[in-house]
Each structure stands twice: as C-alpha cells, then as structure tokens.
Amino acid sequence: MTTRIDLFSSAAGEVSTWIVGDDEEVIVIDPGADAAGLLDAVGDREVLAVICTHGHAAHVAAAFEVAERDEAPVALHPRDRSLWRETHPDEDADIEMEDGGVFEVADVRLDVIHAPGHTAGSVCLYCEGLGAVFTGHVLLAEGPAPHDGEYPDFAGQLTAIGGYLLTLPADTRVLPGHGRQTTIATAEKKFDAWVAGQGSGPVLGG
Numbered sequence: 001m002t003t004r005i006d007l008f009s010s011a012a013g014e015v016s017t018w019i020v021g022d023d024e025e026v027i028v029i030d031p032g033a034d035a036a037g038l039l040d041a042v043g044d045r046e047v048l049a050v051i052c053t054h055g056h057a058a059h060v061a062a063a064f065e066v067a068e069r070d071e072a073p074v075a076l077h078p079r080d081r082s083l084w085r086e087t088h089p090d091e092d093a094d095i096e097m098e099d100g101g102v103f104e105v106a107d108v109r110l111d112v113i114h115a116p117g118h119t120a121g122s123v124c125l126y127c128e129g130l131g132a133v134f135t136g137h138v139l140l141a142e143g144p145a146p147h148d149g150e151y152p153d154f155a156g157q158l159t160a161i162g163g164y165l166l167t168l169p170a171d172t173r174v175l176p177g178h179g180r181q182t183t184i185a186t187a188e189k190k191f192d193a194w195v196a197g198q199g200s201g202p203v204l205g206g
C-alpha cells in the first residue's frame with residue numbers, strides 16, 4: 001500500500017490541509033474550518049490524529065469536529081494554548097506536542113520540530129519517509145509568514161527556518177499552510193534576502 005500526501009483546501013486562499021497516510025489510516029495536519037469537506041476527502045480511512053501546526057483560528061477551527069468522528073486526539077504545542085482558547089475556550093487539545101515528538105501513520109513517521117516565531121508554539125512536521133516537511137505558517141513559498149501583516153517575532157522565525165528547516169535534505173518538499181509548495185533548496189537560496197527583510201510572505205489574516 002502506498003503512503004501518500006493529499007491536499008485539501010476548501011477554497012483558494014484558505015488553509016491548506018495536508019492528509020498523510022494510505023488507504024487505511026491518515027493523520028490530518030491543520031484541519032482548517034470545513035470539517036464536512038475535509039472528512040469527505042478523508043473518506044472511510046481512519047483518522048489517527050489531528051495535528052495543528054499552530055493555534056491561529058483559521059487553522060484549528062474544525063479540529064474537534066474532524067477528530068470526533070474516529071475519536072482521534074488533537075495535538076497542539078502547549079505554548080499556543082492561549083491562542084487556541086480564543087477559538088476553543090472550553091476544551092484543550094489532547095496531546096501536548098514537544099520538539100522531538102513522533103507520530104506514526106501507515107509506514108512513515110512525522111517528527112515534531114518546535115519552530116517558534118510566527119507563534120510561540122508553532123511546529124513543523126518532518127516526514128523523512130516521504131521527503132516532505134509541513135511548515136504551517138513558519139515558512140511559505142514566498143517566505144516567512146506574517147500574521148495580520150506583522151511579524152510577532154521575525155528574528156525567532158528566521159532562526160527556526162535557518163537553524164532547523166534549512167538543515168533538512170535539499171530536495172525535501174516544503175508543504176506550507178497556504179499556497180504554493182517549494183523545496184528546502186529553493187528556500188535556502190532566498191534565505192539571505194529574507195534576513196535582509198525582503199521577499200516576505202503575503203499578508204494573511206489567519
């Protein structure tokens with residue numbers, strides 16, 4: 001059985017939800033807001049976990065609704081808990097992710113990389129088996145993602161990109177929380193311009 005990565009997005013410009021797995025089971029990364037549409041895309045495959053790359057509302061809105069169907073746990077880094085509560089005031093995530101944490105699905109594993117900057121609890125998920133890293137809002141094809149037009153911690157975000165993401169194999173696919181995908185090799189070429197403050201990502205509300 002082939003383990004693969006599917007993309008679900010409810011509309012252009014909306015959150016890119018990544019579905020990692022095979023014909024039997026999947027992990028959902030960034031559920032977005034359209035639970036019904038996403039569960040349609042998952043089909044009858046079992047959801048093992050719903051992972052949120054960070055706590056911003058547009059990325060986590062449907063988390064519990066998606067997780068509920070198969071009684072899957074929802075995972076979040078604890079440093080985004082206060083952001084999370086702006087969307088889900090009455091219920092916390094089930095799993096507190098940490099740097100170095102591991103999820104397994106089908107025949108691959110996802111390694112948790114804590115990458116603070118965009119938010120304090122932002123994470124990336126690296127899947128060596130599929131040659132891909134899921135970067136949420138840490139890194140888009142255009143560069144580090146701002147929030148509401150601003151960078152809460154630009155230096156931290158660049159450190160996370162330079163210190164962790166750019167150490168991955170050059171041909172690793174970068175699968176972000178919005179828009180086009182890129183590769184580590186391409187990001188590496190653009191990195192100096194980002195440090196110089198050029199070529200930052202598009203302004204996003206979520």
Ligand SMILES: [Zn+2]
Nearest residue numbers: 056137147206
């Ligand atoms: Zn965000």
Ligand SMILES: [Zn+2]
Nearest residue numbers: 058177204206
């Ligand atoms: Zn977003």
